[in-house]
Amino acid sequence: MPGRTSSTPLRVRYAETDQMGVVYHGNYFAWFEVGRVELMRSLGLVYRVLEQEHGCVLPVVEVQCRYRQPARYDDELLLQTTLGALRGPMMKFRYQLFRPQGGMQVLLAEAATTHVVVDQKTLKPCRLPEHYTAALREALAPRESK
Amino acid sequence: MPGRTSSTPLRVRYAETDQMGVVYHGNYFAWFEVGRVELMRSLGLVYRVLEQEHGCVLPVVEVQCRYRQPARYDDELLLQTTLGALRGPMMKFRYQLFRPQGGMQVLLAEAATTHVVVDQKTLKPCRLPEHYTAALREALAPRESK
């Protein structure tokens, strides 16, 4: 059982390119944010509500990204997001970014972001509401869930 | 008497360019923000403190910008900022962005941003602390200060 994958279409904006004629590497992280928010939404979890009603935020504590092929202006991309790990207040998301091309999916980038659930006011680690944990556990990619 | 002008040096980052090989037009507004914060700092007013201690924020309600010459990667620019108007909770800043070149200052852009002082929680218009108003009034460019 492969865990839940969320597929998010994205179109590259001109604002996201740099003078090398490709997307600036730092701009991929806003896309990955869209990917994990949509993965959560597909599980019935709305990140905005988590902040507003439960006072939890999910700051990023670590990122990694390998850029294999450049993304270019106006490209229509597909971002695949999975939950790679969930341990106490720590969550790790994984991302694969593709460009469909001639019936193939060209892999442009692979990335991971690690987050810690913290209280919005104290910024101390805290617990997710129980139904969040339950839904996320269901979504875990299996090889990392045991 | 010409009002207080703040001069802020800026160097163009690669991240700020786009694939046209020039700075993306939307990125100028982060520079203008630096300009008005430095103008305030030169008057002894720290915008961060205004937010943290007085609970006031200065959202932007209107912007205009004319782009005359492109700014390019690694350019060393000079941003001149003045306070153009101060009426009740409304403040208007004016900006001129220059690139020094062969002993001349080439004008790249002219802009204005209008702000309203609001309470951070209610987002309703509110009053600046008195010493802010006094210092800003001193800094006003004269043709607009009567």
Place this chain on the structure above:
Amino acid sequence: MPGRTSSTPLRVRYAETDQMGVVYHGNYFAWFEVGRVELMRSLGLVYRVLEQEHGCVLPVVEVQCRYRQPARYDDELLLQTTLGALRGPMMKFRYQLFRPQGGMQVLLAEAATTHVVVDQKTLKPCRLPEHYTAALREALAPRESK
């Protein structure tokens, strides 16, 4: 006859907010760019192709924006874009940004951007390919088209 209007849905990204809890004013311009590109696409004109095949770019020479209500994280917005003017190498686009709310469309911002068609290499004003001009003329909002 009201001219062509393009309606583009947008969802606010976390990356687009600032610590005031609203979208940073400079970030609206990337949305307006999406709006005008989609207006052109709806006319059969692909901006990417204009750059790649015709060597024309459309740098921004002037922008104005009035911010009426803040856009917030995760908001689903609707951007309406029209072509306001087309005179020689100059084009002006107009934008209205709405948030649907309780069956109403709340107007968040109104903006305009003015562009000049220039040759990608020389950055001198140049002509759009004829079929671009023809399609854009059709799309013109009428009160400004005489």
Place this chain on the structure above:
Amino acid sequence: MPGRTSSTPLRVRYAETDQMGVVYHGNYFAWFEVGRVELMRSLGLVYRVLEQEHGCVLPVVEVQCRYRQPARYDDELLLQTTLGALRGPMMKFRYQLFRPQGGMQVLLAEAATTHVVVDQKTLKPCRLPEHYTAALREALAPRESK
């Protein structure tokens, strides 16, 4: 001998924050870019010239970043940049971002970016001009330079 370290002061812009009240994680990469460009400049190498005169660009192929403490609006930061590796067309830069605080340097983030020198037109790996390689070799941090 510790290799060349470049120290770059940075002040956090409002535009760089998000609604969590801290700097958005993706925005650190523009700072790291400033750090490596300034490291190169301190060696007499101007990245802009490398692009313009030698037709070489340095796209990022991999990034990693650990965020230890949040950077906040108006913070005055110090970015330390070193060259960690130089092997054929591959270069790796390392970064440590500090906030001076009460006589101490608080470590906010540690990062690395890996680049490949490519020809601007073909995007195929190519050689740096000889004097670049020589200067960079001098700057290498020693434990990784053998």
